Amino acid sequence: MLKNLDGFPFEKIKNTINVIFKQSENTKNIKAQQGDTILSTAHKNNIDLEGACEGNLACSTCHVILSKQLYNKLDEPTDREYDLLDQAFSQTSTSRLGCQLKIDDRYTNEIIVLPSATRNFSVDGYKPKPH
Template sequence: MPKINFVKADGGVIAAEVSVGTTILQAAEDNNIGLSGPCGGNLACGHCHVVIDEQWSDKLPKPEEAEESLLDMVWNAKPTSRMGCQVRITSELDGIVVHLPQQ
């Protein structure tokens, strides 16, 4: 199973093994990482904001327009920010590094 390395704001790393097809948000919720998605993945809340490590961001499909629009409203967004509910893990993403922004 692919592994996601979640990097917390304090620098601590939590590794989570997930099934292919799992979203980053689902993986975080299943492993009590401290990321939430109150809108249920409908691109309405922005709470699932994560920053993909630069070495990995090019491996992801580009965000759809609706995701881009929401990212534009996130106060601490970075160039490699994504909504965790929109990124599904594939076997090619095994080892991906995902930073949890300061809340």
């Protein structure tokens, strides 16, 4: 039986997938709704993933890092996503944009790593709030 980072068994609820968000040393186990994006899942669960363009594939602030195993299971990013990832802070070979990733069974018990910072080209100290 699989256990979460706290040592408790994962429970599977209908239409949900267990995913783990990690930022620095902090982890949070989430029961994500199938079909939701990583970005919307983060916002629904008070996880600090910016998403300045509100999921419209126009920025790189929802940049996440996936395991090589998960990355290889997913479809190739579009050219537009690759272009935006080139602007992402701490880009890796398994970087993706959270607004482009819809939760399904491939994400079960996977760790979604949030970079320590984002590149948002806003001015005057503006910090967007999750939507």
